[in-house]
Every structure is written in structure tokens, then in C-alpha cells.
Amino acid sequence: MKIKVLIFLIIVTVLSCKKDKEEVNIDLPLEIDEPTIKLSSNRPNLNVSILLDLSDRINPIKYPNPAMEYYERDLGYIHSVVKSFEWHLRNKKSIKIKDHIQLFIEPEPGDGELNSKMQLLNMSFTKDNAKKEYIKQTSNLYDSIAKEIYHSAINDNNYVGSDVWGFFKNKVEDFCIEEDYRNILVILTDGYLFHEDVKIKEKNLSSYLTPQEIRNNKLNKSNWKERMETENFGFIIRQDDLKDLEVLVLGINPNKKNDYEQDVIFKYWKDWLTQMNVKQFEIKLANLPANMDKVIQDYMFQE
Secondary structure, eight states: OHHHHHHHHHHHHHHHHHHHHHHHHHHSOOOOOOOSSOOOSSOOOEEEEEEEOOSGGGOTTTSOOSSOOHHHHHHHHHHHHHHHHHHHHHTSOGGGOEEEEEEEESSOOSOHHHHHHHHTTOEEEETTTOOHHHHHHHHHHHHHHHHHHHHHHHHHTOOOEEOHHHHHHHTHHHHHOOTTSEEEEEEEOOSOBEETTBOOEETTEESOBOHHHHHHTTOSSTTHHHHHHHTTOEEOOOOOOOTTEEEEEEEEOOOTTOTTHHHHHHHHHHHHHHHTTOSEEEEEEOOOHHHHHHHHHHHHTOO
């Protein structure tokens, strides 16, 4: 009997350890190497904002990806952005450090505890507090809380969409732009915009974009570009003075059923950001974090 109990305990322990190991491998973001480029010590002040699209695009059951789930890719992108921010600080003259990083979800989550944790990600660095230990904890804090945010959204399984359009309309100017900073907004999204409480349409302009809208507007044919330009399809413009903002869009994931879907999504976004007079922008597909790390570094390390 004692031998049977001992064997049972050993099996349970082994399975438990295996389960823990599997969870760690799934959850931990990709480790990335130190940048190979030499950074100037006279770097500009960075004001980095990260906006998460927590719509059903991150649902691993509805949109599974054997190579790497989309929410895991997001975690990898966040890790790269924050690590790059850390390296920016560590290569800057301490007396000139005046940098800021923050994270947003729109609309804000209803979980009060999660909101409190998100406040910890609103981090400012100056010559008075930019100690090496404080700087190095930034990526660990972001990794941990971002992971919790995504797991909470997936477990809740109540995807109402993400109001990225409303964020630009109501908040981006006040929350993401500061004088004497290089203001960067990183948006993690599949490119489709939709929130159930914000569905505005003005002729062929709208506050949203879905695969169904692309089909309904007959933008799934080879003449999609001509239709968009002659019939004025696009996002409604409610903001046109973002000359001090840079935007990096990561995670575009077009519906594979339409050969022209990617082109349509890119044009919607490019026209929108251009018409809002965004200073500069880049839009990237949902590639693996290992492949996107250098792209993110190159963008973040511009001077």
C-alpha cells in the first residue's frame, strides 16, 4: 500500500511539474538580444504609449494559430517595445533622462483590480529616480501585468471589441502627446476596428472596419482601390492635428478568404493616419516576435 501511495505521489508531482513547465513555455515572452547598434548618449526624450486591441482577435479558440497564438505574439511585441525603452534609458546620460511609458485599453476594463495594476505601468523616469534597478524592472513589470491582462480577457470570453477609433477621437491628443518629447503610440491590432457601442457611418466613411463591411462594400475585387478612391471609403476623421505623434501599428492579420483584404486594411489605415497628419507611421503584419524584434528596435532607436 505504501509503495502504491508513493508511486501515485511521484506521478502527480511529475505531471504537475510538466504542466507548470508547459505553462511557462507558453506564457513567457520571447527573450531578445541586446541591440547590436550603438546608441547615442544624447538621445531624445521618449513618451511611449501602448494601446491594446482586446477584441476577439486574441481568442485562441476562434482564431487558433499553431505557430504561435496571436495573444502570445502581442506579448512578444510588448516585450520588445519595453526592452527597447529600457535600453534607450540605459544608454542615455542620466542627467538628461526625462522619459515616460504607459499602457492603455479602450474601453477601460471593468475589473478594478486590473485597472489598479495597469496604473503601475504608467512609469516616468527622471535623473532623480532612474536607478539601474528601477529601469531594469520595467520589462518584468510589463511582462507580468500584460500577461495577466490578456489571460483575464481570454478567460472572461466577453469580447465587445476595441474602440481604437474613439481613442484617437477623444484621448490620444491629451494622453499621448507631450511637448519636447518624441511621442510614439504603439497599437497592437489585427487592423479591423469595431466596438459595439461606437458604430458611426457617414456615407461611405465609418468609425469601424470588419471583414463583412469589406465584402458589403465590394472591396474584395481587383478594382478595390478604384472603388475606395472614387467612392470615398475610409475612416471618419475627427482629429487632424497629430503632427507631434508617431504611430507604430503591429499585428495586422487580414482575413485569408479575400486576396485583397490586406491591401484594403493597409489603405484604410494609411489614409486615416495621413489625414490626421500623424508625423510618421509604420504598419506591420502579425509576424512572429523573433522576426519583428529588429523592426521594433529600429523604429524605437531612431533619433
